[in-house]
Amino acid sequence: MxxxxxxxxxxxxxxxxxxxxxxxxxxxxxxxxxxxxxxxxxxxxxxxxxxxxxxxxxxxxxRPNIKHGEFSDEEDRIICSLYANIGSRWSIIAAQLPGRTDNDIKNYWNTKLKRKLMGLLPASHQRSIAPYPQTPPSSFPSHSSLSSSIYCSNNSHYYIPAPTVSLACLEPMAVPSSNYTNTSSTTSSTSLPFYQNQDPLVSVSPIQYYHPTTDTSMFVFGSEASCSSSDGSCSQVSLGREIKQEEMGFQNFMFGDQHMNKFMVGQGNINHDHGGEEYVNQYWGEKPFFEMQTALDYDLEVIKNLISSNSSSNNGYSSIGENKTVEKGLYYNY
DNA sequence: AACATTTGCAACCGCTTCCAT
DNA sequence: TATGGAAGCGGTTGCAAATGT
The missing domain is CATH 1.10.10.60 (Homeodomain-like)
Structure with missing residues (x-):
């Protein structure tokens, strides 16, 4: 029916x-x-x-104030940057471009901008980007919700897109610091004064935390899950997409460490009401953290990867084994 | 000039989310 | 809390115009 x-x-x-x-x-x-x-x-x-x-x-x-016609370079840049960070969330992207509609931007992306970008990388740069393997390396977390199509391979380094956000609007927030300053899985105090990014635009992206004293940043995908559904599954949003998880308090994360020039992705339990912190499926990448942010090169790599992963999947949705679904270039466990 | 192919974009479809009851 | 209806959204389609052969 x-x-x-x-x-x-x-x-x-x-x-x-x-x-x-x-x-x-x-x-x-x-x-x-x-x-x-x-x-x-x-x-x-x-x-x-x-x-x-x-x-x-x-x-x-x-409706009044609709803008038609050519997109400016600045608009191109905004679209690319947002696409790299949040994917095809056209309504959100449109909200950042006054006078443009989501339909307009979507059409522009699909018909012009995507091709423009795919042809933009100089040949020398393209050669430097290793072809992305179809599956993550064995060292990549096998049960992580961050996997094949989101990670990028560049020689032996694996990394995932980081949001290009400013540290301008940050609110104090207590977050776990274990595994952030230390690669071991032992827990530590949570008293470090991290700050959570409150930019509404970024709320659909991984949440960024910043520790002003040590000048370090951390990105967390998703949020602490609150279980309410009757089947015991949880829903949370990461990169604006829904993730269902069976275990309360588990979240997907990426910790970036500017001092160690490393980052870590994985899953962890940071629900302090239910036994404190526990991290599993960790993977430490060796890509210097700062290289993952803001550079146009980086955005292009991400976009290229997203485009190719989208076009190789079945309308962006394809099954990858039990309980995993590819959605717009990402797949999640649930 | 005629036909084929490509491009650009408006509109539609169907799924998800939101909200009132 | 459950349900149903409307809005919102992203993917897809259809078609006219532009371009190529």
């Missing part, structure tokens, strides 16, 4: 909008607003269109 259709498909007009329809819709919304109900709007406006179609037409074409 599928869901009921949003409108009577047989009695609604489809296809391109006529100028008359446009002016009817525009006139109605300018006079009455949407009323918060797109389904009822077409009838009130005298249009034989589906409410969803009206909404799309208004948002993507008719």
């Amino acid at each position: 599928g869901r009921a259709p949003c409108c009577d498909k047989a009695n609604v007009k489809r296809g391109p909008w006529s100028p008359e329809e446009d002016s009817k819709l525009k006139e109605y919304i300018e006079k009455h607003g949407t009323g918060g109900n797109w389904i009822a709007l077409p009838q009130k406006a005298g249009l034989k269109r589906c409410g969803k179609s009206c909404r799309l037409r208004w948002l993507n074409y008719l």
